[in-house]
Amino acid sequence: MTALDDLDLRTPSRPPLTGALPYPPHSRRAGSLRGSALADLVVLGRESGAVDLSAGVPAFPDPPQAVVEAAVEALREGLNQYDDPRGNRQLREQLAARQPIRTDPETELTVTTGATEGLCAAVLATVDPGDEVVVLEPFYEGFHAAVRLAGGVLRTVPLRRPGWRWDPEDLAAAFGPQTRAVILNSPANPTGRALDAGELAELAEHVERWGVTVISDEVYAGLVFDGRPHISVLDVPGLAERGIVVGSLSKWLAVSGWRLGYVRADAARTRALRKVHEVTTQGTAAPLQAAIARSGVLRDEGWDPAPGLAERRDLIQAALSGFGFRFHPGEGGCFLLADVSGVSDLRGADFCRWLVAEYGVLVVPGTAFFDDPEEGGRYVRVAFNRTPETLAAAADRLARGDRP
Numbered sequence: 001m002t003a004l005d006d007l008d009l010r011t012p013s014r015p016p017l018t019g020a021l022p023y024p025p026h027s028r029r030a031g032s033l034r035g036s037a038l039a040d041l042v043v044l045g046r047e048s049g050a051v052d053l054s055a056g057v058p059a060f061p062d063p064p065q066a067v068v069e070a071a072v073e074a075l076r077e078g079l080n081q082y083d084d085p086r087g088n089r090q091l092r093e094q095l096a097a098r099q100p101i102r103t104d105p106e107t108e109l110t111v112t113t114g115a116t117e118g119l120c121a122a123v124l125a126t127v128d129p130g131d132e133v134v135v136l137e138p139f140y141e142g143f144h145a146a147v148r149l150a151g152g153v154l155r156t157v158p159l160r161r162p163g164w165r166w167d168p169e170d171l172a173a174a175f176g177p178q179t180r181a182v183i184l185n186s187p188a189n190p191t192g193r194a195l196d197a198g199e200l201a202e203l204a205e206h207v208e209r210w211g212v213t214v215i216s217d218e219v220y221a222g223l224v225f226d227g228r229p230h231i232s233v234l235d236v237p238g239l240a241e242r243g244i245v246v247g248s249l250s251k252w253l254a255v256s257g258w259r260l261g262y263v264r265a266d267a268a269r270t271r272a273l274r275k276v277h278e279v280t281t282q283g284t285a286a287p288l289q290a291a292i293a294r295s296g297v298l299r300d301e302g303w304d305p306a307p308g309l310a311e312r313r314d315l316i317q318a319a320l321s322g323f324g325f326r327f328h329p330g331e332g333g334c335f336l337l338a339d340v341s342g343v344s345d346l347r348g349a350d351f352c353r354w355l356v357a358e359y360g361v362l363v364v365p366g367t368a369f370f371d372d373p374e375e376g377g378r379y380v381r382v383a384f385n386r387t388p389e390t391l392a393a394a395a396d397r398l399a400r401g402d403r404p
């Protein structure tokens, strides 16, 4: 159980009005959100001219030129008004055709404002206040936030170093009658792990036994390395029937500012999450959806940024291990989670500030990805979806600096 269990979401009974405001000017749910841990460090990185390996904002690949041209054309043509809140029809058809199982674009696929909105819609449509949600730790911080917004209770399953795998007993202990959902992310931010068939089959046993929904964040599905297959929950019997898959075009096409994601779920789950989606966004940018569909990139077998990203992973891994960081080699996605304890006694944000000051390289503290700040402080997350020049500059600085 986590600190979330202490979060009482009931509104306290109102004392008589005396003139002074007896409550904070925000809801308990909003007050319980952690907020972004990155803001201060990003400013520091910018001001210091550090080589920035902090956020996942893609500097690789370049967005496909055809996609950019199609967006300009769509805007000029006057595609500037509301579209179908479920998403551009052609885009839904193309995304549906890419799913590993038959997917009806009318009833099972929804275009969202990035995976961020897709995740929140999926969680809000699934979880009631007090329901438990199983999450593997370290986790992408958006999971924490979405569960809190829904008033759910996080049940974290610690992944064990060095390979970031769960202990089967920990996994089994996390499920119970209160469990409503499990949130997965493969390949994962921040660990770079891609779940294998054995892990997913083990998980399916618990999911079937307790009848829970699987919310599977597969935003890095197209970024798996070294010939590994991406295994979607839709490929796994027991998970597929209960799966809500959240996808994104942000990193794969390097259009993170376009805010384009999608959710694939069965018709009943889709009906519920579309209601949340309509209330919160009423659909995402119409011309940009049309641009992706018209560009044909989703049907282009030749678009594959994974090998280029794997080369960049190799560059940064060599630099990090030369410096003394320890980490599990990246299997997919665009991040590594590195243990700093072989490098310095500093932890968390203090370590990151020191690395900027002494070596001119900016990374983010691991604290945001763990419940326990002390445990998280042992790690930093490093983004490698960068140009080779940026990665070479980081390697050079790490090799050159004076170790205290």
Ligand SMILES: Cc1ncc(COP(=O)(O)O)c(C=O)c1O
Residues within 6 Å of the ligand: 056, 113, 114, 115, 116, 117, 140, 142, 185, 188, 189, 217, 219, 247, 248, 249, 250, 256, 259, 260, 261
């Ligand atoms: C695991 C994971 N899920 C979701 C997102 C959000 O994606 P989007 O840009 O589509 O909102 C990110 C972004 O970094 C992520 O790492």
